[in-house]
Amino acid sequence: MTKEKFLWGSATAAYQCEGAWDINGKGINIWDEFCHSDKNKTGITGDVSCDFYHHFKEDIKMMAEGGQNTYRFSISWSRIVPKEDRIVNEAxxxxxxxxxxxxxxxxxxxNVTLVHYDLPDYIGHKGGWCYEGISDEFAYYASVVFKHFKNRIPLYVTINEPTHNAFCNYMVGNYPPNEFNMQHLCECAYNMMVCNAKAIREFRKCNLTSQIGIVHASCLAEARFDTPEYKEAVKYGNMFNNDWVLDPAIKGFYEKELIEKVRKSGIDLSFMKQEDLAVMKENTIDFLGQNAYSRLLVKPYEKGETCATVNNAGNNDGTERAAKEGKTVKGWFESDTDPNIPLNPWGREIYPKCIYNTLLNRKEKYGDIPIYITENGHGAYDIADDQGYVEDDDRINFINNFLAYILKAKEEGVNVKGYYVWSTMDLYSWINGYKKRYGLVRVDYEDGNLKRIPKKSYYWYKKFIEEHKDV
Structure with missing residues (x-):
């Protein structure tokens, strides 16, 4: 029996890299609207970004030359079904x-994701992820993709990062629709999982040999102390950041304790329907995409209203450090701080062991499900020399340390099947714009041709892949 090859690659997302925002029949999406509105305080948009739409041959060649054998990207829903009339855009x-x-x-x-934050405007106008009809619209779009591309895409992903998406939409309010509304957050969260299940149902109808999964953002909740109070905070931290995605996606149902905790928090759960729950039960994922940036460090809830801070620096130029990333969920838990763990400029812990702890927990709780590390990377204010070359040793150290723990978990029996650096090249980093860079390849945004210059990390990753191609 031939050993299945490990997948080594990198990742991007449609709105963040494609550009070409209004050509060849593409419809408007909620990020186009947001970026062109008064809500966008920076004036920075993804209208062009690194223009992958016109540079994809160059970018893919660069991936291949870097030894990468897989590429994770997303399809723009509004490029495929641009309007509410459901007419497919062949271009x-x-x-x-x-x-x-x-x-x-x-x-x-x-490895292709169906939606990575960028809902079409006609969905946004009806309430976005809170729109009651979104799951049927998403199922239609998904069916178009499955029927057209079939097994050309061996790995499909329904939704990227439901937790982070929901939190930014309705808890932080820094992503459209830019609200703070915990009722809407819960409706959004539920509808995402109905969307996931209905898309999988369409996928199963096609009888493909491909597989389908979901990409999850949060790592395992952890605590600094092993007391009953801290253990309870960990339990609630996982409920809030992990269980509402992973349980229905993998097991096909929500645990009753989670539902009761949400109800006791004052959320009206009348939006939950038995027919939706039946679809979830019958349509679960083949694999899990696990993104890995930082751990979720929690402590018992003490006081204060629900609030959250995410990794967005105030002045976006590196001269001001962001507040510590974290959240308070009233009656559930609070984020904790470990003075011994360094933070990046965006207030996010640098703690590579979190992915090892997470992977072992996933196996313990969900068995031998295949897992791909679908994003792992280090945002930095990269400084280029006169030739545009970046010596990004901090990024190399970050990725290398995470990879050591990922491979350790694999050696210990976790079914890890692939790894993707975020990101393939520099791109639009949502409301952080273009100063916050993640790419293995630098994009010179001042150059009229958006010149690509591989960074030190690109060459390091190529060598790492060569040395670990038989893992």
């Missing part, structure tokens, strides 16, 4: 066909 399908052609040319495995 949108053609673009992604061309991307797949290029990937096949270099034997690079595509």
């Amino acid at each position: 949108g399908l053609k673009f992604y066909d061309e991307v797949l052609n290029e990937l096949e040319k270099y034997n690079i495995v595509p």
Whole structure:
């Protein structure tokens, strides 16, 4: 029996890299609207970004030359079904066909996400993730994608990071629709999981040999102390950040304790329907995409209203450190701080062991489910030399330390099947704009041709892949 090859790659997302925001039949999405509105205080948009739409052949060739054998990207829903009339935009399908052609040319495995934050405007106008009809609209869009691309895409992902998406939409309010509304957060969270299940139902109808999964943002909740109070905080931290995605996605149902905790927190759960729960039960994922940036360190709830701070620096130029990233959920838990763990400039802990602890927990709780590390990376204010070259040793150290723990978990029996650096090249980092860079490849935004210059980390990663291709 031939050993299945480990997938080594990198990742991007449609709105963050494609550009070409209004050409070839593409519809408007909620990020186009937000970026062009008064709500966008920076004036920075993803209208062009690194223009992957016109540079994809160059970018994919660079992936191949860097030893990468897989690429995770997302499809823009509004490029495929641009309007509420459900008429399919053939030019949108053609673009992604061309991307797949290029990937096949270099034997690079595509791992493709259906929605990565960028809902179409006609969904946003009806309430976005809180729109009662979103799951049927999403199922239709998903079916178009499955029927067209079929097994050309061996790994499909329904939704990217439901937790982070929901929190930014309705708890922090820094992503559209820019609200603080915990009732809406719960409706959004529920609808995301109905969307996931209905998309999987459409996928199963196609009888493909491909697999389908979901990409999850949060790592395991942890605490500094092993007391009953701290253990309870960990339990509630996992309920709030992990269980409402992983339980229905993998097991097909929500635990009763979670439902009761939400209800006792004052949330009206009348939006939950038995027919939705039945679809969830019958349509679970084949694999889990686990993103890995930082741990979730919690302590018992003491006081204060529900609030959250995410990794967005105030002045976006590196001269001001952001507040410590974290959240307070009234009656559930609070984020804790460990003075011994360093923070990045965006207030996020640098704690590589969190992915090892998370992977072992996933296996313990959910068995031998295949897991791909679908994002792992280090945002930095990169400084280039006169030739545009970046010596990003901090990024190399960050990734190397995480990889050591990922491979350790794999050696200990966790079914880890692939790894993706975020990100393939520098791109639009949501409301952080372009100063916060994650790429293995630098994009010179001042250059008229958006010149690509591989960073030190690109060459380091190439060597790492060569040395670990048989893991």
